[in-house]
Amino acid sequence: MTISVTPFTIGSLCSGATWTIEDKQVLAEQVARVALGYSRHIKKILENAPVPLPTSAISSVDGAIDLLTIEGADPSHRDGWLFQTISYIAALKQDPHGIYDSPHMQHAAKGFDGLKLVVDHDHGAVQSVVIFEDKATQDPRTFIATKKDSKGKGVAVWDEFRDIEMGNRQPLLTDKVASLLQTVADIDVDEAIENIIWHETRGYRVSITVGDTHSTEAGRKRLFKGYDDAVKGSFDRRRAETIHIKDLRKWLDDLAELAKDEIEKVRANV
Numbered sequence: 001m002t003i004s005v006t007p008f009t010i011g012s013l014c015s016g017a018t019w020t021i022e023d024k025q026v027l028a029e030q031v032a033r034v035a036l037g038y039s040r041h042i043k044k045i046l047e048n049a050p051v052p053l054p055t056s057a058i059s060s061v062d063g064a065i066d067l068l069t070i071e072g073a074d075p076s077h078r079d080g081w082l083f084q085t086i087s088y089i090a091a092l093k094q095d096p097h098g099i100y101d102s103p104h105m106q107h108a109a110k111g112f113d114g115l116k117l118v119v120d121h122d123h124g125a126v127q128s129v130v131i132f133e134d135k136a137t138q139d140p141r142t143f144i145a146t147k148k149d150s151k152g153k154g155v156a157v158w159d160e161f162r163d164i165e166m167g168n169r170q171p172l173l174t175d176k177v178a179s180l181l182q183t184v185a186d187i188d189v190d191e192a193i194e195n196i197i198w199h200e201t202r203g204y205r206v207s208i209t210v211g212d213t214h215s216t217e218a219g220r221k222r223l224f225k226g227y228d229d230a231v232k233g234s235f236d237r238r239r240a241e242t243i244h245i246k247d248l249r250k251w252l253d254d255l256a257e258l259a260k261d262e263i264e265k266v267r268a269n270v
Helices: 023-033 039-046 055-067 076-094 139-144 157-165 170-181 187-200 217-223 247-268
Strands: 003-010 015-021 114-120 124-137 202-210 240-244
Touching: 003 076, 003 217, 015 039, 015 076, 023 039, 023 055, 023 076, 023 247, 039 076, 055 247, 076 114, 076 124, 076 240, 076 247, 114 170, 114 202, 124 139, 124 157, 124 170, 124 187, 139 157, 139 202, 139 217, 157 202, 170 187, 170 202, 217 240
Parallel strands: 015 240, 124 202, 202 240
Antiparallel strands: 003 015, 114 124
């Protein structure tokens, strides 16, 4: 087992889960697989199915190593990519039947950190789209509620969600959902998009690293305060995920190096 999840509910505010990494080496093997461009393998791997890498994976080794390497002195982009990948794996662990957008294959890529479509295959309908925000940080409450950019504009998670709720990112959302729907059989893409837009069948999922302060029930309640103001309506629209990691930057450095070792095995075995 790579990641175990423990569900929680915070009153009517939100529901979600805490993650625990059961085997960092196995996680590194899965991160390496995503870095090589084979995120589609993860679902089968989590189901304990053997999925060998094709010989052509050798051509992806250098690019995969780049994804796991810090650019300059700032580790935030590398670490952000790693955490998006962990979030993707955790999401598949929790709901293998969802339709997911793959992790970005470059640092600091524009767009949503992740997307999930909940599809009713029996009736050929999209039930909802879930928009991910993934944050690897040592200051979680600031990133959730009050972070601003260099111009003083709010860029915290709650600001991002409010912006989406106001429809300001609708063209991007429409395009991304349409791309995902192309992979689903017997779905009318235009009808599904109309349902998402007009019936506002959107949900949200914020995933964030926490320390001791926010790893308890009371701490999570403080951390996610204001979620119901940023995303109004029923609490099932609001999902929250946490992982408690001590010495975050070192932990992510170690994970990156383990994943690089796995990628180098591809080169050595050719």
